[in-house]
């Protein structure tokens with residue numbers, strides 16, 4: 001009897017050893033989930049002092065589902081100013097929403113969240129929409145020094161707040177793909193569900209890109225998300241386009257292949273002078289400008305296309321990581337100045 005018990009114990013021990021690698025993987029992915037949920041616990045509290053707006057939570061890690069919910073709440077709250085539709089689907093058949101903000105004749109385009117890991121650009125864009133709407137409905141109609149009511153009667157902003165819903169959910173909702181250790185690499189993941197960097201997939205010097213780390217896709221415009229953005233630009237005569245990214249606190253506004261584009265310096269320097277950005281020098285490496293959305297837009301339309309890097313890079317942010325950008329939103333994104341970005345672009 002004692003011998004039998006011993007052999008059962010040995011078998012149990014072997015089983016335990018056999019499952020331990022996958023158990024370790026599971027523990028790792030659970031750690032990511034608990035990290036994210038602890039961050040989500042900041043909901044409704046803006047670290048840095050200010051209260052969050054009524055609908056948009058600047059500290060949240062937005063998933064595609066939450067983006068859709070909050071957008072429809074915005075549309076219900078501000079029906080005279082906001083129209084919601086879609087530019088099409090992602091690879092995983094998720095909706096890519098479109099917000100039309102304003103009632104003006106001039107049209108311009110704003111794209112956020114094209115890189116999976118850069119979900120904080122979604123928060124920035126949606127929070128801007130909500131605050132501009134609130135200002136429009138106020139008695140003054142002003143947002144800071146900007147007469148937002150007047151600006152939104154001149155302009156309609158076509159806003160894609162989440163250009164890459166699959167990438168957003170891979171990073172913020174722990175969806176696949178994961179790397180070989182079972183750990184979601186949300187610090188670095190830029191791609192869509194195919195692992196393609198959409199901001200290197202546009203038909204502009206695409207063949208000349210030789211740097212494999214750009215993850216440019218199988219051919220130019222191979223991805224559904226890219227196609228949908230291009231169609232929106234072709235269907236509308238946009239005055240300018242802003243492509244929102246995260247690190248650098250600077251504006252990429254020119255590349256050597258396109259050269260000068262009418263109105264580009266005026267738009268970029270206005271944002272520099274009023275919203276706290278630096279201007280980058282012209283991009284000269286085809287591995288940087290090839291396949292880029294704003295670069296393609298300049299080429300296609302002959303109008304200004306700007307890449308805006310929102311997050312500061314200075315002593316304040318040097319110890320921050322992707323989690324902290326959401327947690328310390330106001331500080332990391334220099335919100336007190338950058339919140340006027342879209343208003344200044346319309347001015």
Ligand SMILES: [Zn+2]
Pocket residue numbers: 115118244245246
């Ligand atoms: Zn980016």
